[in-house]
Amino acid sequence: MKITRAEVEHVAKLARLDLSDPELDTLTVQMDSILTYVEKLNALDTDGIVPTSHAVPMENAFRPDERKDSIGVEAALANAPQRAESFFRVPKVIE
Amino acid sequence: MKYQVVIGLEVHTQLTTNTKIFCGCSTRFGAEPNSQTCPVCLGFPGALPVLNKKVVEYAIRAGLATNCSITKRNVFARKNYFYPDLPKGYQISQFDLPICQHGHLDIDIEGETRRIGITRIHMEEDAGKLVHADIPGVDDSCVDLNRACTPLLEIVSEPDMRSPDEAIAYLKKLHQIVMYLGICDGNLEEGSFRCDANVSLMPVGSSTFGTRAELKNINSFKFIKQAIEYEMERQAEILDEGGRIIQETRLFDPNTGTTRSMRGKEEAHDYRYFPDPDLVPIIISDEWIEEARGTLPELPEAKRARFMTDLALPEYDAEVLVASRELAQYFEDTFTLFPQAKTVSNWVMGEVTRALNDDGRSISDCPVTPALLADLLKLMEKGTISGKIAKTVFDEMYKSGKAPEKIVEEKGLVQVSDTGAIEAMIDEVLEKNPGQVAEYRGGKETLFGFFVGQVMRASKGKANPALVNEMLLKKLNG
Numbered sequence: 001m002k003i004t005r006a007e008v009e010h011v012a013k014l015a016r017l018d019l020s021d022p023e024l025d026t027l028t029v030q031m032d033s034i035l036t037y038v039e040k041l042n043a044l045d046t047d048g049i050v051p052t053s054h055a056v057p058m059e060n061a062f063r064p065d066e067r068k069d070s071i072g073v074e075a076a077l078a079n080a081p082q083r084a085e086s087f088f089r090v091p092k093v094i095e
Numbered sequence: 096m097k098y099q100v101v102i103g104l105e106v107h108t109q110l111t112t113n114t115k116i117f118c119g120c121s122t123r124f125g126a127e128p129n130s131q132t133c134p135v136c137l138g139f140p141g142a143l144p145v146l147n148k149k150v151v152e153y154a155i156r157a158g159l160a161t162n163c164s165i166t167k168r169n170v171f172a173r174k175n176y177f178y179p180d181l182p183k184g185y186q187i188s189q190f191d192l193p194i195c196q197h198g199h200l201d202i203d204i205e206g207e208t209r210r211i212g213i214t215r216i217h218m219e220e221d222a223g224k225l226v227h228a229d230i231p232g233v234d235d236s237c238v239d240l241n242r243a244c245t246p247l248l249e250i251v252s253e254p255d256m257r258s259p260d261e262a263i264a265y266l267k268k269l270h271q272i273v274m275y276l277g278i279c280d281g282n283l284e285e286g287s288f289r290c291d292a293n294v295s296l297m298p299v300g301s302s303t304f305g306t307r308a309e310l311k312n313i314n315s316f317k318f319i320k321q322a323i324e325y326e327m328e329r330q331a332e333i334l335d336e337g338g339r340i341i342q343e344t345r346l347f348d349p350n351t352g353t354t355r356s357m358r359g360k361e362e363a364h365d366y367r368y369f370p371d372p373d374l375v376p377i378i379i380s381d382e383w384i385e386e387a388r389g390t391l392p393e394l395p396e397a398k399r400a401r402f403m404t405d406l407a408l409p410e411y412d413a414e415v416l417v418a419s420r421e422l423a424q425y426f427e428d429t430f431t432l433f434p435q436a437k438t439v440s441n442w443v444m445g446e447v448t449r450a451l452n453d454d455g456r457s458i459s460d461c462p463v464t465p466a467l468l469a470d471l472l473k474l475m476e477k478g479t480i481s482g483k484i485a486k487t488v489f490d491e492m493y494k495s496g497k498a499p500e501k502i503v504e505e506k507g508l509v510q511v512s513d514t515g516a517i518e519a520m521i522d523e524v525l526e527k528n529p530g531q532v533a534e535y536r537g538g539k540e541t542l543f544g545f546f547v548g549q550v551m552r553a554s555k556g557k558a559n560p561a562l563v564n565e566m567l568l569k570k571l572n573g
Contacts, residue, residue: 014365016177053170053370059378062148065112068119068133076132076240084230086128087237090179093225 002035003028096335098296100327101304102262103254106269107247108279109221109287110153116220116246117144117187117374123500124285128239131443136244138167138182144373146171149192150246151377154218154388157159157248158195160394161213161422169194169377171218179238180223193217194379201396202264211265212253222247248258248278254293254304258325260268265317266290271395275420281316290319294326296334305330306340310354313347322347326354332519398423406436421458425465432469435476442468446486450493462496463489473501483556484508512559514566517550520558521570524549535571546571 004027012019012027019027069075073086082089115122118135134142151169158165172190198213208369224242230237250269256262270288272277294309310326313319325347330340345354393401395417402413422443427437432500447468451461463471471492475485480503491502503509511517524546525532535542550563 010132010365014175014367054372054375056230056375058375059146061375062151063119063145065114065147065149066119067114070120071133072126073130076129076137082235084233084235084237086130087226087228087239088179089130089233089235090238091235092238093174095180 001037002032096331097256097299098247098331098334099182099299099301100259100323101254101295101297101307102256102259102323103293104252104256104262104306105252105291105293106266107221107291108250108254108291110150110246110248110278111280112147112149112246114152115244116147116148116150117244118217120244120429122245126241128237129239129241132243137240138184138243143494144187144244144371146374146377147246147457149244151379152387152390153246153276154194154216154248155379155384156276156391157273157279159214159384159388160276161200161216161250161269161392162199163195163198163213163216166192166194166196166381166417167379168192169218169379171371171374173371174368176366178222179236179314180225180240180243182223182240182243186220186222187374188219189217194377200265200268204258204261204264204269206567209255209261211255211261214251214253216248216250219247219249221247254295254307258328259320262292263320264321266316267318268395271418275392275394277392277420283316286314289314292319292323292326294323294330295340296327296330305334306342308340308342308346308354310347311357313346316348318347318349321349321352322354325352327356364455378421392420395420395423402436406430408436408440412437412440412444413520416440419458425458425461428465429468429472432466433476435470435472436473439468442472442489444532446489450490462494463492467492467496467498469537474499474503478510478512478559479503480508480510481556481558483551484510484539487556510559511554511557512562514562517554517558517562517566519561520550520553521546521567524553525570532571543567543571 005024008024008028008031009019012024072091077083077086080088109122112122114120115136118133120131120133123131135144155165158161169189170192171187173185174187174188174190177184178213183457193215195216196214198216199210200213201208201210203209205255219245221242223238223243226237226239228237252265256265270281273288274281282288290313292310292313293307294310295305297303297305300441306325308330310322313322318391328346333340343357344357346357347354398417399413402408402416403410408416415422417423425447426439426443429443430436433439447458447461447463451458452465468489471488472486474480474488475482480488484503488502488508491497491506492499495502528546528549531542531545535546546567547560550567551560554563
């Protein structure tokens with residue numbers, strides 16, 4: 001096994017996914033088969049090869065430090081489930 | 096048991112760019128909530144971040160000024176976690192390839208130099224702000240995303256500090272440097288320079304670090320010292336009772352001077368970093384590094400050394416004058432026009448600083464410009480006015496911004512060097528004080544100062560003190 005049920009549960013929790021027991025069983029099997037498949041890559045000799053962070057051979061895409069208009073408070077909040085004055089309103093966060 | 100404290104610091108400096116790190120929204124502080132936002136910083140699906148070039152330039156500057164090596168190939172990574180102030184569900188940061196590494200700063204502690212290692216400096220975006228707004232009927236939390244996506248440099252030190260004073264010295268030095276570089280406004284209250292402290296204890300003589308607590312939310316140098324001191328006491332108490340320190344994040348409460356556990360944030364420090372596919376790698380050429388080196392100003396340490404060796408200023412003066420780049424500049428501009436370093440230094444540290452402190456102004460809006468101050472010092476040097484009168488003229492210049500010559504003329508403050516006039520005043524003083532004259536002539540020479548004072552008063556401070564001294568001596572002895 002490449003992944004345990006407990007690991008799948010942990011990853012689900014980090015992703016805020018509430019999975020049922022049967023779902024966890026199914027996903028553990030599926031993720032295990034994905035990892036087994038991807039493991040084929042380990043057969044390649046990658047000594048001296050820099051880890052590939054990006055698939056596109058491109059670098060140094062910048063923008064100048066110049067202001068652009070913002071979209072405005074109304075547009076920013078248009079999709080907010082709840083608002084209070086100009087704020088997004090969210091369930092109380094207790095620290 | 097006796098314990099040795101071990102401190103490492105993480106400083107977040109907000110960069111003074113006009114726009115955010117990945118979009119063109121303004122970074123101005125204090126705007127209406129959510130008015131400086133766009134699809135990129137709101138984390139709307141499909142919006143593409145594009146890196147602000149200035150952020151990279153500022154990061155290189157910071158690295159060079161703290162003796163770091165600059166990483167040639169940089170990659171941004173996603174740090175994944177959920178929090179209401181983080182709209183995307185991840186923060187764009189750097190992970191295994193920070194832009195600067197292996198630097199150091201030297202600090203002076205009681206005359207000794209201590210080298211504090213800098214592990215890394217990396218670029219990242221800030222989160223938004225969670226506020227408990229004072230809105231009637233709203234007990235929920237409110238989110239303002241104006242700050243989201245504001246560029247930050249996180250500067251991480253090695254756990255090299257061994258006392259709260261060392262931590263403060265390191266922070267002040269770092270603060271001074273980022274301000275000299277012009278990359279951060281250094282405003283602690285507005286959160287432009289924020290500090291987290293990792294604090295642990297180990298038995299004196301040990302070399303194995305204890306478990307640390309991370310102290311957050313400390314926004315003044317004074318509070319940092321307080322927070323570390325409180326944490327040292329708290330941990331010592333636990334260890335003395337045979338307890339164990341839990342690795343955790345603790346919030347400093349400035350009202351009580353204590354720290355308390357933030358258990359809510361403890362869950363899952365599992366950020367699952369991976370390279371952000373939306374941002375392409377940044378390759379920094381040697382030319383770029385050299386170009387950035389060319390923009391570095393003279394840093395406080397070098398300036399201080401130069402003031403001491405080239406201008407022969409005492410260490411104390413040099414230290415005070417380099418406190419801020421603006422103050423040093425003011426001193427140097429005045430010195431260029433009136434090249435007597437110690438005199439200029441005395442005035443800048445004395446009258447200028449006093450007047451500014453009195454009405455809470457900063458040196459950059461001092462009404463007495465370096466040119467005006469130099470003019471005043473020249474009048475003093477020529478003997479047109481005495482040192483005492485110069486202070487009166489200075490106060491007037493500070494109030495009105497007028498040229499010193501004009502004030503001297505208007506108020507009739509020109510120093511009296513006319514020997515006839517001075518002689519008349521001396522005669523009058525001696526005539527009025529026959530008793531003291533007899534005592535002086537009888538051997539009580541300490542009375543000399545009294546006569547000088549009387550003559551100066553008679554002249555309303557305008558008599559040339561050197562002439563008064565000389566002529567008085569003749570009169571009294573002759």
